[in-house]
Amino acid sequence: MVAMATFKAFNSFCVSLVGVFLYFWQHFPDNHKFITSHRTAVIFHSRQLTMKSNIFYLLLSFLCLNSLFACNTDKDLMAPDRSPISVSFDNESGVYELKTGRQLTVTPIVTNAVNPRYKWVDDRGTTVASGLTLSFSSQTEGVFYFTFCVDADNGSAREEIRIDVLSMVIPTVTLPSEMQTTVGRELTITPAVSTGGDESAAYEWQLDDTAVSSDTVFTFHADKEGSYTLRLTVSNSDGSGSAEMKINVTSGQDLSVSFPRSEIEVLSGRTVSLAPIIRDTIGLTSYEWSIDGRLIADANGTVLEYTPSSPGLSTVSLKVTDSNTSRAASVSVNCLQATEADRYRPATASSSADRVTVYEFRPAPGQFIHQISATTATEACREAERRLANNQTVSLGAFGGYITVGFDHSVRNISSDYDFAIAGNSFRTSNEPGIVWVMQDENGNGLPDDTWYELRGSETDKPETLYNYSVTYYRPTAAGSPIAWADSGNLTGTLTVMPSWPSWQNTGSYTLSGTRLKARTIFSTEWSNEPFDWGYADNMGSDRLTDSENPDAGMNYNYFKIENAMSASRRPVSLAYIDFIKVQCGVNSTAGILGEVSTEVFGFLDCTMNRQAE
Incomplete structure (x- = not known):
């Protein structure tokens, strides 16, 4: 940071020279004509060289040097935002049904627009609304088209919707096809219902053919195992629509223990942090660790720090016992002959500081997941890679969604400085x-x-931060329908604002795990997601290295230090370099009409390539 301060001082010195030069030029005019732009000056015409010319060239030299030095500061490594303006609606098809005489309100979500101006026009080009929201009603049947227009400083966008006005609108109902839960655990079921604007429609929930509720949302729980059929019927004066789903209930909480991988490889001399996934403990719980069958007397926690004494394979086992039962799991640890220095990949003349390969892209469902269309995980990675290369947004969706990238070289750990962004x-x-x-x-x-090492952040040691937290998402039966989720803490919910299911995720459900921060989503006069102090991507923390509040939502960097790496027990880990980076959405929250909190990434930057190692 001392070097950065030196660069800033040098920059201020050059700016002062600019002021002196301009004063000199103003008070001693001649026939030189020039214009200045950022850190450069171009002379268009010169009739003769004067003392001012010499001063000008001297100043130009200072400015060039300043530009050269400034290229090594973290702030000036930031690239311009090239993300296109995005417009989305609460109906993915863009087709709305409305009953005659009723009113429909459509409010799109606009992102990446700088100083936007909005309007709605009909199919004749007439402006029918001058703001973000369109309110429409008609006394006669027909098909009506409207175009939403965004004009901003950084471009424009146009999106069309269709409104079918009908004399009769029979309700349509969509539910998840299937969900799982355990005895005594509650599930909240939120349906997707279209009634053509009829708010008087009646709801009837039936559980195994028995009426159980007339609310718009249903909370389910069962006292015994089995498979239950839940049916919702919605009726209005024009008719009724219905949908049903299966809920499979298993026995109450059952202790489980597992390791994320069956084998872990570790460099010679390094300590490996073994952190199994332990679920559903009841009452007083004990932990017994052993290595190759030998009990480790002083290891009685959920994490084991293990340093192999020599290269080779060893088996590490954990037995967990709670008030009901015992479970055990094992993992093989392969200590390699290689050292840390053996694996280092230096940057070459052809290496890039901002081009990455995407190795994994597994987002949670969310409103912008449809931006990447793919049929396989490999295709999704290549499309995400292309978007990052163009500094376009890649949304990770709701909690747990993640992306894994790597440069074509190792990123060095420069002591006490930022290493990547x-x-x-x-x-x-x-x-x-x-x-x-x-x-x-x-x-x-x-x-x-x-082995992954989480980087320490401002929330690391706080009691409300959860580790090995997981959320299971359930595939909806129709595009745009609410997506149900259930977490490892027996809480359930739904994503309701234009959620998309990843097109290459073919299973009926999938689970994402990671570290969860306590949400800072609040509502006063409008929804807000408040910042965390430091240590997280897509966050207005102190590690942005700027005081700007970024009012135009442009692309901006957070900077990170490899020296903040920590083990699963949150002890510091010394890494001379890294090869891969993973970003995982760290909050499970929704902000009303804004939808789910979803981390977005635009690119990655190696800050060490133009810097000499200390």
């Missing part, structure tokens, strides 16, 4: 924090299949 689009009231993880390619196979 991640671009997001946070601004004062929009902070969607991403947990950052780093990894060395310890086994040297070029893949992110070694």
Whole structure:
């Protein structure tokens, strides 16, 4: 940071020279004509060289030097935001049904627009609304088209919707096809219902053919195992529509223990942090660790720090016992002959500081997931990679969604300085924090299949921060329908604002895990996601290295230090370099009409390539 201060001082010195020069030029005019732009000056015409010319060239030299030095500061490594304006609606098809005489209100969500101006025009080009929201009603049947127009300083966008006005609108109902829960656990079921604007429609929930509720949302719980059929019928004066789903209930909480991988490879001399996933403990719980069958007397917690004494394989086991039962799990630890220095990949003349390979892209459902259309996980990675190369947004969706990237070289750990940066689009009231993880390619196979180390942030040691938290998402039966979720803490909910299911995720459900921060989503006169102090991507923390509140939601970087890496027990880990970076959405929250809190990334930057190691 001393070097950065020196650069800033040098920059201020050059700016002062500019002021002196301009004063001199103003008071001693001649026939030189020039214009100045950022850190450069171009002379268009000169009749003769004067003393001022010499001063000008001297100043130009200072400015060039200043530009050269400034290229090494973290702030000036920031790239301009090239993300296109995005417009989305609460109906993915863009087709709305409305009964005659009723009113429909449509409010789109606009992102990446700088100083936007909005209007709605009909199919004749007549402006029918001058703001963000369209309110429409008609006494006669027909098909009506409207175009939403955004004109901003950084471009424009046009999106069309269709409104079908009908004399009769029979309700349509959509539910998740299937969900799972355990005995005594509550599930909140939120349906997707269209009634053509009829707010008087009646709801009837039936559980195994027995009427149980008339509310718009249903909370389910069962006292015994089994498969239950839940049916919702919605009726109005024009008719009724219905949908049903299965809820499978298993026995109450059952202790489970597992390791994320069956084998872990570790470099010679390094300590590996073993953190199994332990679920559903009841009452007093004990932990017994053993290595190759030998009990470790002083190891009685949920995490084991293990340093192999020599290269080779060893088996580490954990037995967990609670008030009801015992469960055990094992993992193989392969200590390699190689050292940390053996795996280092230096940057070359062809290396890039901002081009990355995407190795994994597994977002949670969310309103912007449809921006990446793919049929396989490999296609999704390549499309995400293309978007990052163009500094376009890649949304990670709701909690747990993540992306894993790597440069074509190792990123060095420069002591007490920032080593890499991640671009997001946070601004004062929009902070969607991403947990950052780093990894060395310890086994040297070029893949992110070694040990992840989370980077410490401002929330790391706070009691409300949860580790190994998980959320299971359930596929909806129709595009745009609410997406149900259930978490590892027996809480349930739904994503309701234009949620998209990843097109390449073919299973009926999937689970994402990671570190969860306590949400800072608040509502006063409008929704706001408040910032965290430091240590997270897509967040207005102090590690943005700027005081700007980014009112136009442009791309901006958070900077990170490898020296903040920590083990699963949150002890510091010394890494000379890293090879892979993972960003994981770290909050499970929704902000009303704004939808789910979803970390967004625009790019990655190696800050060390133009810097000499200390």
